[in-house]
Amino acid sequence: MLELRPNCELCDKDLPPNSSEARICSYECTFCASCADNVLHNVCPNCGGGFSARPIRPANPHREGVSLEQQPASKNRKQCPFNTAEIEEISATLRDIPPEAR
Ligand SMILES: [Zn+2]
Ligand SMILES: [Zn+2]
Numbered sequence: 001m002l003e004l005r006p007n008c009e010l011c012d013k014d015l016p017p018n019s020s021e022a023r024i025c026s027y028e029c030t031f032c033a034s035c036a037d038n039v040l041h042n043v044c045p046n047c048g049g050g051f052s053a054r055p056i057r058p059a060n061p062h063r064e065g066v067s068l069e070q071q072p073a074s075k076n077r078k079q080c081p082f083n084t085a086e087i088e089e090i091s092a093t094l095r096d097i098p099p100e101a102r
Helices: 033-039 085-093
Strands: 022-024 030-032
Touching: 022 033, 030 033
Parallel strands: none
Antiparallel strands: 022 030
């Protein structure tokens, strides 16, 4: 099950589970759309992968046992462990290579 993390790892913006601005990599590293597009240029600083929009878990149960109420979002705020220079370096190295070729 996808871990719905509460914030952007870079700018710490709140990304509630119904946010259409949340972006994730395949490891669920989570960023806001602005950081993903304008700072990271579709390069996750933790793994080098690309981003997709985070799917929104339904607030209300439409099938038994599955909804945000039953599987709530994570409250564990994360922060990217790399510094600005390290982030810029991996982004510059990978941004022109499509994720499917990295
Ligand atoms: Zn951000
Ligand atoms: Zn990642």
